[in-house]
Amino acid sequence: MTTLLDCQQWDAQDPLRALRDLFDLPQGVIYLDGNSLGALPRAVPARVAQVVAEEWGRDLIQSWNSAGWFDLPRRVGDKIAPLIGAGAGEVVATDTTSTNLYKVLSAALHVAAQDAPGRRTIVSERSNFPTDLYIAEALCKERGCTLKLVEPHEIAASLGADVAVLMLTHVNYRTGAMHDMAAVTAAAHAAGALMVWDLAHSAGAVPVDLTGADADYAVGCGYKYLNGGPGAPAFVWAHPRHVDRFWQPLAGWWGHAAPFAFIPGYQPAAGIARFQCGTQPIVSLSALDCALDVFAEAERFGGMAALRAKSLALTDVFIEWVGQLCPGAFTLVTPREHAQRGSQVCLTPTEQLPAGSAYAIVQALIARGVVGDFRAGDAAQPDILRFGFTPLYLSHENVWQAVQALREVLLNQEYALPQFNRKLAVT
Numbered sequence: 530m531t532t533l534l535d536c537q538q539w540d541a542q543d544p545l546r547a548l549r550d551l552f553d554l555p556q557g558v559i560y561l562d563g564n565s566l567g568a569l570p571r572a573v574p575a576r577v578a579q580v581v582a583e584e585w586g587r588d589l590i591q592s593w594n595s596a597g598w599f600d601l602p603r604r605v606g607d608k609i610a611p612l613i614g615a616g617a618g619e620v621v622a623t624d625t626t627s628t629n630l631y632k633v634l635s636a637a638l639h640v641a642a643q644d645a646p647g648r649r650t651i652v653s654e655r656s657n658f659p660t661d662l663y664i665a666e667a668l669c670k671e672r673g674c675t676l677k678l679v680e681p682h683e684i685a686a687s688l689g690a691d692v693a694v695l696m697l698t699h700v701n702y703r704t705g706a707m708h709d710m711a712a713v714t715a716a717a718h719a720a721g722a723l724m725v726w727d728l729a730h731s732a733g734a735v736p737v738d739l740t741g742a743d744a745d746y747a748v749g750c751g752y753k754y755l756n757g758g759p760g761a762p763a764f765v766w767a768h769p770r771h772v773d774r775f776w777q778p779l780a781g782w783w784g785h786a787a788p789f790a791f792i793p794g795y796q797p798a799a800g801i802a803r804f805q806c807g808t809q810p811i812v813s814l815s816a817l818d819c820a821l822d823v824f825a826e827a828e829r830f831g832g833m834a835a836l837r838a839k840s841l842a843l844t845d846v847f848i849e850w851v852g853q854l855c856p857g858a859f860t861l862v863t864p865r866e867h868a869q870r871g872s873q874v875c876l877t878p879t880e881q882l883p884a885g886s887a888y889a890i891v892q893a894l895i896a897r898g899v900v901g902d903f904r905a906g907d908a909a910q911p912d913i914l915r916f917g918f919t920p921l922y923l924s925h926e927n928v929w930q931a932v933q934a935l936r937e938v939l940l941n942q943e944y945a946l947p948q949f950n951r952k953l954a955v956t
């Protein structure tokens with residue numbers, strides 16, 4: 530069995546250990562929810578204060594030019610690009626993941642219709658993040674298209690001659706299962722469909738190579754593993770072969786070729802800039818811009834490859850210890866194989882524990898300073914305890930502490946206490 534001493538030795542040799550100091554985490558908290566809201570990078574508060582006091586307060590409207598506000602969405606996009614295998618000038622940070630998904634699905638349906646008019650179906654996974662499915666549903670309703678939802682093992686067989694777009698989230702938000710991006714994209718193309726990836730749980734968590742996989746469109750989230758802060762702008766990428774083929778439906782002035790010409794007719798900007806709609810949230814964008822410098826710093830210590838190696842080491846030892854210290858209490862929902870999972874581990878209670886105890890276990894852990902989250906199940910899927918592992922600021926010793934806390938919650942039956950069974954608005 531791996532020991533605490535082993536972990537302390539790994540931590541002492543961890544090439545990424547200096548990165549933890551780039552974050553401001555509360556004392557005594559082991560944060561296993563960076564997959565839902567990334568932690569605060571230490572440099573962000575001063576940067577945001579400077580944007581507010583100097584760029585806005587002092588320089589006022591000149592800052593659109595003098596502080597580079599106007600180009601900020603594209604500069605932030607250029608910082609995200611190397612994390613997802615995109616080229617310079619191919620990514621823009623803007624709007625929300627939901628809004629960007631609407632734009633790229635709309636673009637993909639349009640491009641598919643130009644190439645093959647009979648294709649009018651979007652295929653996705655039934656267990657995809659609900660907002661992705663809601664957006665696809667609304668778009669299909671508007672365009673008279675069909676949304677077909679399938680299980681992961683049915684994807685290949687579902688790609689018939691009617692399918693315009695395959696839209697998947699690379700790492701599943703509930704289970705942590707990861708698709709083989711290159712293989713799935715190749716299967717979509719072989720079937721004549723376009724491939725849209727949602728990278729919400731991948732960008733900054735696992736190495737992604739959109740160009741290498743030859744994907745068509747992608748969106749992703751700024752406030753999860755990229756640590757941009759609550760409601761941080763999301764991002765959007767379109768392959769250069771498609772980007773100039775369509776306007777995108779939310780043709781606002783920020784996506785216009787000459788927004789400050791104030792002319793009545795819409796002319797889309799060249800390239801990815803056309804995926805912007807209206808005036809951008811500069812304070813939020815500045816926070817994300819600053820947060821992304823952590824990844825530039827991580828490059829000095831091996832970048833995404835080193836982060837991935839550490840994430841797998843942390844999650845491996847977490848899985849090992851949960852099995853040993855909480856024997857029989859949980860079933861692992863996340864695939865064990867490295868190639869098939871992202872940077873989170875999900876557990877579901879077995880019948881050893883009272884039915885419905887997953888929520889209270891998570892609450893009891895939070896009270897002990899171990900912050901994970903809970904996702905409710907339904908007829909088709911179980912309740913889960915979800916633990917996200919951000920190798921930028923977590924150590925092996927943190928994993929040991931987290932599993933000890935979990936063990937104590939079970940030994941003391943803390944999940945039975947009423948204060949851990951009151952449901953909060955946001956889980």
Ligand SMILES: *Cc1c(COP(=O)(O)O)cnc(C)c1O
Binds near residue numbers: 625660
């Ligand atoms: C987190 C997440 C979102 C969030 O969308 P917002 O529009 O930013 O609220 C969307 N899709 C997936 C797969 C996610 O994990």
